[in-house]
Amino acid sequence: MTCSTSSASSLDTSAQFQENNGPTQSTRWDEQQKVFALEQVCGVFRVDLGQMRSLRLFFSDEACTCGQLVVASRESQYKIFHFHHGGLDKLSEVFQQWKYCTETHLKDQQLTDEKTCMQFSIRRPKLPSSETHPEENTYKRLDVSAWLHHLNEAGQVEEEYKLQKAIFFGGIDISIRGEVWPFLLRYYSYGSTSEEREALRLQKRKEYFEIQEKRLLMTPDEQKDFWRKVQFTVDKDVVRTDRSNQFFRGEDNPNVETMRRILLNYAVFNPTIGYSQGMSDLVAPLLAEILDESDTFWCFVGLMQNTIFISSPRDEDMEKQLMYLRELLRLMHPRFYQHLSSLGEDGLQMLFCHRWILLCFKREFPDAEALRMWEACWAHYQTDYFHLFICVAIVVIYGDDVIEQQLATDQMLLHFGNLAMHMNGELVLRKARSLLYQFHLLPRIPCSLHDLCKLCGTGMWDSGFIPAVECSGHHPESESCPYGGLAEVSSPKPGSEGKRGLKTRDVFAFRK
Template structure:
């Protein structure tokens, strides 16, 4: 009988014992050490960076089994083994998912040794083949022990032999990153289940240790709902403490939660799901016979809610990035392209005509960093993959020429991450350069990374958190100045969430921000949405500043981007409904175009009283003298709220 079939049989027999075993009652049947509760193949763990040249998918086998524990009585052990090691019948790896004490394990399998001795690689059974090939995904960091490398290849085909050898070496390399994983869930800090589909069967299991180390398991083809049932019956998830406080503080799983992909109706923008992705036909409907965009506001609204189809990004993005004017005709745009192509050539010629001294200075301050960055930017993208890729050289020229075009900003690390996706979609060096110029000029969250720019962004973000997520804001205040600096979100702002979400989701967020629908600061609402959805551990565990940074850093590439976007749109909608806003958020209501309150509703503005350089509020508000009661308490009285008209 194959390993997969054996484990499934064990799982079906053991699952009904879970509740009884977890209850701890004297009348419950004794728990068999190693009793398997749950097993599922093709569960994967994504790495932060996929090894260059490796396949996109690397599945593994996950199972839970009971284990005796002196303090807890019983605990759950989670084990994950790459399918590639199961196929090779790696005995060391198989012991992790079938412990010696398990009733499933009869005797050590000799199949692996037999295959090795016969000089032929083990051929998996049909069940194993189906489980292994059903889904292929990537996986993440974990240590692994020595690997069984006894593999045979045909000697009559050198090319085939080399091909298979290279492929196997890639598998081994990936196993070094995505090796066997085993952990006692009773000793973990938290377990979180994030469902990604409306049926609530697929999603992620996030396991966090007390040292803020994270492991994220992805259930791409279902099974997470069954695991959810297991955890909801396990007493260390349903109880937050035990009678023995020492045991509770050291061993108990402290937090368990399940997150559904749907937001409650009260947390959803009322126009959600009313707009489809902008495709070729809908895009053409926005253009008149001359090629001009009609009703620009409606177009931006459609992009804000629905996004843009990949097939037309190269045509629509130049409008969003202010390279093309919405009023321009097709002929005018072609003339503009020709003119800008000449200007770009002149900029490049200026760079190439530098004196030797200027070239040395330029190399020290710009070119050295650019050359180092471009060769490692988006290399997993087919557009930039491979040695001597001309697209990489195009990206390099764009960045070097931009430093000449705008010497005040020059080049900062991270700019290559912004240029690369534009070049991959626009597919023209000159057009990409001018789109990047528009990005830097008109998109606030990628302006020059000066300290004062970041501090302004953090000020707005702190105020938004105070209004929308007071508990998290209070936790930041309790951490002092270090907490209020919010180091965990600096990368979100500087790199436009590109390191936090897969490319498809990150670019969808870019488009929503570039639409400038109702605010220029939608990226800050995305930041708040991430905190609201994924920040529970920070509050519940009272994480310190460094732990908070590690918490959000480990969730990078493992968050649900579509859920975050829906929540961000809802937060923007709720912000617009506030009866008053603090004057510190005044600039969030300024917009290059149709105003935030275009319906005629104008909110009141409340002065915060924090204007050290002026006694009066620069936005029209004033602070009343303290009342007798508040004065006796050493506090300021209520502020006068004046209505301020937000106009273009």
């Protein structure tokens, strides 16, 4: 990277990032000719930093040596540079020196009223201790030894809540995912014995092949209709799902055909849902870990029935998810919520997070991190909606640019889209657990989140304390809050005795 100035009277700084090595230029060329030659011969990304909207460094390792440099123009054009083998720490030192100079020049700017430098910020993958869950790092990954410790002699899980908590904080070792996931996905009950589970597998395998036989014995008219509504889309999706995964790699891979059969058979088993694009992204990891076709099918059935899954952005369920997410943002990150509100209905639709919810973050994080998030959500520890806390964590960590630069709806979509596969999944998970913990400590909750908490089951407030519900909005169809929420009533002013007090919107204190 080289820096230059356009003239003696201008302090605008430009940066050039050479993308590959080019031939050495003649020393008789001046600096500007070298730049133009490099652009023509080997491709150079060259921008005037004084004209850029922001520079961001995102570190992906604890040592802060690897990660991404994201350059954003004022027109919301982004350029991302990947540092896979270190060096980003050195670049940050250079930027920090520039920032120091900028601060010096900014003092002079107050007198000259001239823009001489720009500012930038650096993001590091660390959370202050005050922003982490107090039980963070107390649980190790669930391995074979720890898993067997949760089972009694008959093979039953003795304390379901303790197992869920261990998985929520520590995750599951890849070697036993195929054995533990069926419990999380409600294929096996926690109280079942080893013998009962084996008998269940035999019974369910028989049922599975009966479903497949029903599909294969369709009449010609039924087959034609099924191909048009289901099979055509499935056939297109499976051949491009997780093909970089060794389990599905290569031509004529039998595992791809197995995934195809599972999806087609599910559409027969549940014709109401049928098949929607994105389901293959959910089945593929299940099959790669569980391996058995019948077991994978029934685990997928459990995923669809017992976890929060959205089959279409137009579904009522999706709107309910977005409503909860909006309310959580209003509670936990009011500045971001205010920005969404300022954009009107388009902003409150939050298009940038639809894919997060639809595909359970699978397109936002590498597989290893995405599957850790799946396990944390499937654990149902203290909430059935942990995925929404993950959404809030992403916004809290990576959404400052949206507020600072007042990004419009389409720019916001581009901002978060460009961060896909470039975010620190472990950092997001830690932040999400912290947000859930803070939510857990609230003495009262807004009535808009009443139903969300009602579905949490045992353990949300394991001390036996349930927070009060307080009305946080208007209910035109009801004179009082339908959830039994109490609205704070202001004290009557002198001389206004007998007048009804005004309802005031409660303010819920929440640390970002």
